[in-house]
Amino acid sequence: MTNVAIVFIVGIGTYLIRLSFVAAVGRKTMPEWALVPLRFVAPAVLAALVAPAVLLHNGGFDLAPSTNPRALAALIAILIAWKTKNTALVIVAGMSVVWFLQAVA
Amino acid sequence: MSDNHNQRRSGTLDGAGAVAPMLIGVIPFGLVFGIVAAGSALGPLLGGATSVIIFAGAAQLAMVDLIDSGAAAVVVIATALIINARHVMYSAALAPHFRDFPTPARFALPYVMTDQAFAVSIIRYSDVDDPVYKRWYFTGAAVTLWIVWQLSTIAGIVVGAQVPDSWSLDFAIPLVFLVLLVPAVKSRPELVAAIIGGGIAVAAAGAPYGLGLMIGAVCGIIAGVVAHRTMR
Structure with a gap:
C-alpha cells in the first residue's frame, strides 16, 4: 500500500471517529463498557510510544547516560513536564541534556 | 446588527481567545512534526498534506515514526486510529450540543475536532444555551488551532530540510509525547x-x-x- 493511501485511510477513519456520535441523532450517551477503556487510551498509547524510544538503544535495554543519553534526558523531561506543562520548555531542556551528554561522553 | 450576528461574533472571538494560551504548546509540536515529516519517507509534500488530511498531531507523529521503521501498512493505520479513538468520547459529549446546529456545520465541525477545542468548548457549553453562540465558539477555537497547526507544520518542514542528523532531533518526538503523557x-x-x-x-x-x-x-x-x- 502506498503512503498516500495510508494517509488518506487514516484521515477518513479519523474524521468518521470524530463524526460518530455527532451524526447519530437520537442517542445521547455512550455505554459505560465503552467509556472505561477509552479513558486509558491516552496514557497506554503515549507510554507505549515513549518507553521504547527512550529506554532502548541499539536494540537493547540501556539506562547508562554515557551510551544512551535519552533515558536520563527523558527522566528530567518528565519532571519538567510534571511541574510546568510547558511543551517548549520540555523540548528545549530534553534536547539540551542529550546534546550535553553526547558532548561529554 | 442582528442578534445572531452578535452571537456569531462574540462566540468566534471567545472561542479563539480560550485556545490562545494553548498555542504555546501547539506551535513547538507542529514544528517538531514538520521537521520529522520532512526528513521521513513521507517527504515534505505528503508530510505537510498529512496535517490537512488527518489533523491529529499525536497520530501523525506516530504514523511517520512507524512508516520510517518499516511497519506494515495495516499496523500503521490501526495504530493511528487507536490513538484517535479518544475522539469518540468527545463526539459523544458534544453531540447533544451539536444537535441544534445546521446539518452542514454538524458534518463539517467534527473535521476540526481536537483535544483542546473539545476541552474549552465543553466547559463553556455548561454556561451558555444559544446554539448560534455555541456553534461559533467551537468554530473560533477549532479553526484557530487548525490554522496555527498548518503554519507551524510548514515552518517545521522549511527548517527541517536544513537540520543535520547529528542534532538527534528525532528525540523531540518522545519529548512531545511526554508532555501529553504526564497530565494524562x-x-x-x-x-x-x-x-x-x-x-x-x-x-x-x-x-x-x-x-x-x-x-x-x-x-x-x-x-x-x-x-x-x-x-x-
Whole structure:
C-alpha cells in the first residue's frame, strides 16, 4: 500500500471517529463498557510510544547516560513536564541534556 | 446588527481567545512534526498534506515514526486510529450540543475536532444555551488551532530540510509525547495503564510488522480497565 493511501485511510477513519456520535441523532450517551477503556487510551498509547524510544538503544535495554543519553534526558523531561506543562520548555531542556551528554561522553 | 450576528461574533472571538494560551504548546509540536515529516519517507509534500488530511498531531507523529521503521501498512493505520479513538468520547459529549446546529456545520465541525477545542468548548457549553453562540465558539477555537497547526507544520518542514542528523532531533518526538503523557496520568489506574503499556511496548519492540506499539497500547488499556475495577 502506498503512503498516500495510508494517509488518506487514516484521515477518513479519523474524521468518521470524530463524526460518530455527532451524526447519530437520537442517542445521547455512550455505554459505560465503552467509556472505561477509552479513558486509558491516552496514557497506554503515549507510554507505549515513549518507553521504547527512550529506554532502548541499539536494540537493547540501556539506562547508562554515557551510551544512551535519552533515558536520563527523558527522566528530567518528565519532571519538567510534571511541574510546568510547558511543551517548549520540555523540548528545549530534553534536547539540551542529550546534546550535553553526547558532548561529554 | 442582528442578534445572531452578535452571537456569531462574540462566540468566534471567545472561542479563539480560550485556545490562545494553548498555542504555546501547539506551535513547538507542529514544528517538531514538520521537521520529522520532512526528513521521513513521507517527504515534505505528503508530510505537510498529512496535517490537512488527518489533523491529529499525536497520530501523525506516530504514523511517520512507524512508516520510517518499516511497519506494515495495516499496523500503521490501526495504530493511528487507536490513538484517535479518544475522539469518540468527545463526539459523544458534544453531540447533544451539536444537535441544534445546521446539518452542514454538524458534518463539517467534527473535521476540526481536537483535544483542546473539545476541552474549552465543553466547559463553556455548561454556561451558555444559544446554539448560534455555541456553534461559533467551537468554530473560533477549532479553526484557530487548525490554522496555527498548518503554519507551524510548514515552518517545521522549511527548517527541517536544513537540520543535520547529528542534532538527534528525532528525540523531540518522545519529548512531545511526554508532555501529553504526564497530565494524562490523573490517577492510579492511568498510571498502571501507562506502566504496563510502556513496559510491554519495550518488551515487544522486536515484534514483526511494527506491532510492538499496538501490543503495548492494547495491554496498557486492558491493565487500566482491570486496575479501575479492582482499585475502586
